[in-house]
Amino acid sequence: MIARQIADAVNQDRLLESIDTLATFGARDDGGVDRPALGERDIEARRFLIERARALGCGVHVDACANLFFRREGDAALAPVMTGSHIDTQPTGGKLDGCYGVLAGFEVLAAMNDANVRTRRPLEVAIWTNEEGTRFSPGAMGSSAFVEPSRMARYADVRDSEGMTLSAALDHHRSAFPGLPQRAQHEVAHAFVELHIEQGPQLEDADVPLAVVSGIQGVRWYALHVQGSAAHAGTTPMPLRRDAMTLAIALRQELDAIAHELGRADTRVTFGRWSIEPNSINTIPSAVSFTIDFRHPEASVLAAFDEHAHAIVQRHGARIEALFTHAPVAFDASVLSCIDGACRALDARALHLTSGAFHDAMYLATHCPSGMIFVPSIDGISHNPAEATDAGHLALGARVLAHCLTTLCND
Numbered sequence: 001m002i003a004r005q006i007a008d009a010v011n012q013d014r015l016l017e018s019i020d021t022l023a024t025f026g027a028r029d030d031g032g033v034d035r036p037a038l039g040e041r042d043i044e045a046r047r048f049l050i051e052r053a054r055a056l057g058c059g060v061h062v063d064a065c066a067n068l069f070f071r072r073e074g075d076a077a078l079a080p081v082m083t084g085s086h087i088d089t090q091p092t093g094g095k096l097d098g099c100y101g102v103l104a105g106f107e108v109l110a111a112m113n114d115a116n117v118r119t120r121r122p123l124e125v126a127i128w129t130n131e132e133g134t135r136f137s138p139g140a141m142g143s144s145a146f147v148e149p150s151r152m153a154r155y156a157d158v159r160d161s162e163g164m165t166l167s168a169a170l171d172h173h174r175s176a177f178p179g180l181p182q183r184a185q186h187e188v189a190h191a192f193v194e195l196h197i198e199q200g201p202q203l204e205d206a207d208v209p210l211a212v213v214s215g216i217q218g219v220r221w222y223a224l225h226v227q228g229s230a231a232h233a234g235t236t237p238m239p240l241r242r243d244a245m246t247l248a249i250a251l252r253q254e255l256d257a258i259a260h261e262l263g264r265a266d267t268r269v270t271f272g273r274w275s276i277e278p279n280s281i282n283t284i285p286s287a288v289s290f291t292i293d294f295r296h297p298e299a300s301v302l303a304a305f306d307e308h309a310h311a312i313v314q315r316h317g318a319r320i321e322a323l324f325t326h327a328p329v330a331f332d333a334s335v336l337s338c339i340d341g342a343c344r345a346l347d348a349r350a351l352h353l354t355s356g357a358f359h360d361a362m363y364l365a366t367h368c369p370s371g372m373i374f375v376p377s378i379d380g381i382s383h384n385p386a387e388a389t390d391a392g393h394l395a396l397g398a399r400v401l402a403h404c405l406t407t408l409c410n411d
Ligand SMILES: [Zn+2]
Pocket: 086, 097, 098, 131, 196, 359
């Protein structure tokens, strides 16, 4: 079996070495990585990967959002199979978030070379620009622009904290890599598989080395505005007060209860940002605003929460503002069964999980049949210099990726 042959050609030492080398671009003193999208350190990291891809015999292409594509040609003029992730990090990021998926893709390219195998379809490893959304907002910019190029018109003028626009950062990227050919925009991929660290504790808790990720939960963001009346904290009798904070806390309690009632164990609800006016020790709060981040894998639960939240807020005479919404994503059944098949072939136990975090695959799923694989995160830690995964788990994830990509490439 060719898929098995490629999986067995995955080299753990080479994979670990590449993870450590990429982590030197933007290395922090505490062992983490700080590499903002399209900054100097990102450009140098990209230069390193472009050289590595060329040494592996791959073609290098770019698109309008500086997504990079490293392509190993196949035998036939067929749509490519894609893998990859991102290499930008949080300011206090680790070595693995995103990078692992890209470098495991490189390891598959190298394993195919070592096994001297030519697949039917081409294989492309992608680097998606600005997934973290830390430098330019929103996140997953590159992958969302890839699947819907018209988004670039909106993204071009987005500024980072220093006032630099995305389009200026893209100009800088173009001048750093002059003459990179554009990827053929019309070329729809045959399938996309993203390998990523879990960034949560479920796999470790279950003592299972892999997850086949069946989808990504949906999210709704809201801002709530509660109006009261400022008055003297010492002289205003309690029954006469219109305290915005008292009402806001009652609202929070009701919304929290309904979120748990509707979503049960899968509910993730967070009231993360609060602002209070006048925010003074001896004045009754006159206005309170706070946010809700509600997430759930089922669209019907998200919709029911939306309805209840509006009703509750209206009953209390407050105001609710919808800020952002993203529907749950269900990955493609045939890609998931290909990943399941790879796990079985390699005797690797796997759970089926829904991802709590967003990933580039969320957008790729609207472009072509897509799926994801997770490996465990030690103590569930991510977006942190201490982010780590057992070396054996990193290698196993890359082997499953190799098996699955080879199968898809010979479809
Ligand atoms: Zn990531």
